[in-house]
Amino acid sequence: MYESIDFDRLFNNGDGGGNYFQGPLVECRIAEAEQAIGYHFPKSYIEFLKIQNGGTLGADYIECPLTDIYGIGPDADAANGIEKRFDLWKNVWKYPDVGIPFGETESGGHDMYYMDFSVVDADGEPRIVRIDNEGNNEMYFVANNFAEFIDKVYRNEDIDGQRIIDERKESLKTIEKELDEINGNLSVCRGLVFLDVLVFLIGGLLFRNVIIIVACVIFALVFVPLAVKLDRKYESVKARKEEIDATDKQEKK
Numbered sequence: 001m002y003e004s005i006d007f008d009r010l011f012n013n014g015d016g017g018g019n020y021f022q023g024p025l026v027e028c029r030i031a032e033a034e035q036a037i038g039y040h041f042p043k044s045y046i047e048f049l050k051i052q053n054g055g056t057l058g059a060d061y062i063e064c065p066l067t068d069i070y071g072i073g074p075d076a077d078a079a080n081g082i083e084k085r086f087d088l089w090k091n092v093w094k095y096p097d098v099g100i101p102f103g104e105t106e107s108g109g110h111d112m113y114y115m116d117f118s119v120v121d122a123d124g125e126p127r128i129v130r131i132d133n134e135g136n137n138e139m140y141f142v143a144n145n146f147a148e149f150i151d152k153v154y155r156n157e158d159i160d161g162q163r164i165i166d167e168r169k170e171s172l173k174t175i176e177k178e179l180d181e182i183n184g185n186l187s188v189c190r191g192l193v194f195l196d197v198l199v200f201l202i203g204g205l206l207f208r209n210v211i212i213i214v215a216c217v218i219f220a221l222v223f224v225p226l227a228v229k230l231d232r233k234y235e236s237v238k239a240r241k242e243e244i245d246a247t248d249k250q251e252k253k
Contacts, residue, residue, distance in 0.1 A: 001047050001147055005154050011055040018056040020080045022071035025053045033072045037086045039100050039117060042125045044147040054080065057153075065160060066113060066153055068104040096137050099126055102146075110134045113142065113149070113159075121145060130161045139164040168244055175241045182237065186230040193223050 012018055034040050054071020057064055073081030082102065089095045089112060103113030110133050115126040125145035132138045140161030143149035152159055200216035203209050 001044060002051060002150065005150060007052050009058055009060055010150075010154055011052055012058045013052075013055065020054045020056050020068045020070065022053045022073045022078060022081055025049045025072060026074055029072050029074065032076065033081075033083050036076055036083045037100060039115075040124075041100070042115065042146055043123070044125055044145055045102070045115070048146065048150060054082075061153070061156070064153060064156065065105045065107075066103050067106055070102050070104075093133055094137075095131055095133055098129075098131075098139075105130075107134075115146060129164065130159070168248065172241065172244055175237055175244070178237050179234065179241070182230055182234045186227065186234060189223055189227040189230060193220065193227055196220055196223065 007013070011021075013021070030041065030046065049071055052069075052071075054069055054073075056068045057066060068080070070080065070082040070085050073079075073083070075081075076083045078084065082100070086101060089101045089109075090097055093109060095101065095112060095114075098114060099117040100115040101112045102115060105111050105113070112131055112133065114129050114131050116129045116139070117126045119127045121127075121144060123145075125147075127141065128143040128146060128149040130140040130142055132140070141164050142159050142161040143152055149159070196216050196219045199212060200220075204213035204216055
């Protein structure tokens with residue numbers, strides 16, 4: 001799987017391998033780590049760890065946005081091990097729970113490389129994405145699987161990725177914009193109807209001015225139905241938003 005990769009070139013393996021290297025992979029730790037994070041590691045990642053159990057990229061890759069890859073430590077509390085880092089990014093930094101964070105970047109945590117289990121191939125291999133925590137956790141597609149990702153890194157190919165358009169999120173943005181617009185028009189319409197009623201009561205009934213009474217009635221015949229129409233449209237659009245929200249909550253359970 002990784003026959004073409006020179007790991008001594010790709011990683012800084014001198015002087016003990018740095019702070020991210022976890023030493024030789026201990027087989028029994030794989031299941032323990034999986035239980036701790038709630039995900040099964042894909043085969044490509046396990047095969048990688050058998051050769052390189054975490055590490056910092058070498059000097060030839062100083063321009064690469066990826067700086068470090070996590071390994072499985074000898075115990076759950078191992079510094080820079082995948083279990084400790086998983087908890088940090090999920091519970092402290094509030095990255096979305098879409099899979100396994102495995103790669104740090106030069107941003108120091110403001111964006112991360114993830115194994116995204118929302119999309120897996122026929123072999124159960126998750127796609128690789130970059131998640132921009134500062135950019136509202138926007139996701140960028142990088143590779144179809146971990147092995148392809150490592151190959152891209154090794155060849156110095158682009159790993160910034162292409163933005164993944166979340167259709168539901170985009171729909172929600174459109175709906176929220178529409179709701180704001182309807183609500184604004186509805187507020188204006190209700191205000192005009194209220195003003196019309198006020199003029200009718202004071203100018204029409206109090207001073208018995210026929211012209212004002214007729215004008216107010218005509219005005220009401222135009223704007224009252226319009227207010228009712230806008231109110232119904234608002235409720236209809238709001239129902240669409242609630243339906244999308246309910247679907248999202250159901251899928252997250």
